[in-house]
Amino acid sequence: MVEHHVLGISGGKDSAALAVYMRLNHPELDLKYFFTDTGKELPEVYDFLGSLEGFLGKEILRLNPQRDFDFWLREYNNFLPSPRSRWCTRQLKLTPFRNWIKPWLEAGDKVHSYVAIRSDENHREGYDSGHRNLTVHLPFREAGIDHSGVMELLEGAGVGLPKYYEWRSRSGCTFCFFQQKIEWVRLKQQHPERFEEAKQYEKTALEHGSPFTWSDRESLADLEQPERIEAIERDFERRKEKSSSRGRVNPLRQGVELPAGVEMEEVFGESTACVICQK
Structure with a gap:
């Protein structure tokens, strides 16, 4: 049985810090880093991905949805995504990830997904499809790494924070409806x-x-x-x-x-x- 180890990068600080942590603490794992690209990301996100790749010494695979934001907006009758209807997350983030790992799961391979949920986020859980061959790991929670620990990892690695943190608190799409x-x-x-x-x-x-x-x-x-x-x-x-x-x-x-x-x-x-x- 083949085992695959994957780590999703959102363009934000926590997932970047987890990539740094895994690179430093688990160099024996052949981790595949991926970024699901909506096509509506801030330019600072792409700059940050390049800097992170420099530290990791490895490419971050871009997973592009088969259909873009404009297509799905039309499919949803031009209704904007919202906290009550997160079609952008489903169609532009989760579906490309599912499609990427689907051949492995169908072949009977095991997939280990590493998610950047911190030890001070007890209310959050990582995505889990329920497939018996997909295992979600929460290394930060297991190691007791909180928000301050994330900042220390990024500073220690010389990666720092994405430039958009100079004016914005979250990563993701330019039009994220969770913005204040x-x-x-x-x-x-x-x-x-x-x-x-x-x-x-x-x-x-x-x-x-x-x-x-x-x-x-x-x-x-x-x-x-x-x-x-x-x-x-x-x-x-x-x-x-x-x-x-x-x-x-x-x-x-x-x-x-x-x-x-x-x-x-x-x-x-x-x-x-x-x-x-x-x-």
Whole structure:
């Protein structure tokens, strides 16, 4: 029986840190690193994948869906994906992964999937198809590695954080509907052309009767108004101050300038986004 060892890279810090950890601690494993590409990723994601490949000394395989985001948007009657209908995760992330490992499972091979769920994320689980030959491993949970441990791994390896953490807290698609409103504001500031593309998708969706907008109960056209941006930025600053006063910000990093995206994660808490997208 052939055994395959696979590790999905989302473009985010946790999965990158797991790749570093496995490279350092389990060099005996012939790990296959993969990235499921929606075609709507931020340019910073691709830059970060290249840096990570340099450390790993190994290519990160790109799994491309057979049909792109625009195809599936039409299939779903131009209804945008949302927390209640995560068709983007199913069609652009999970299906390419399933199709990739399917021949191995059908041949009777064993597949070991390594997922970057930390020891401080007891509420999360990795994707499991239920197939008897697919085993999901959670090395961080087993080794007691938490958020601080992830940061130390990336810094120690010289990989660092993706550049989008300078303004955003999560990886995945440019249009991730789990983004906070402040992150939509930052997208407009950092990648105005991507924001305009998101607005056009939203306009088309609303014209076709979609009940969802990208941001909860607010269109991007309304969100981008100057007075609304000012209000969103004020609200975020208030949340940061409240988070700090309650001691939510890690005291071990007091006095250390954090990337804005990491600050957002600490202010708003963990996302409920699928681990294959965000981690």
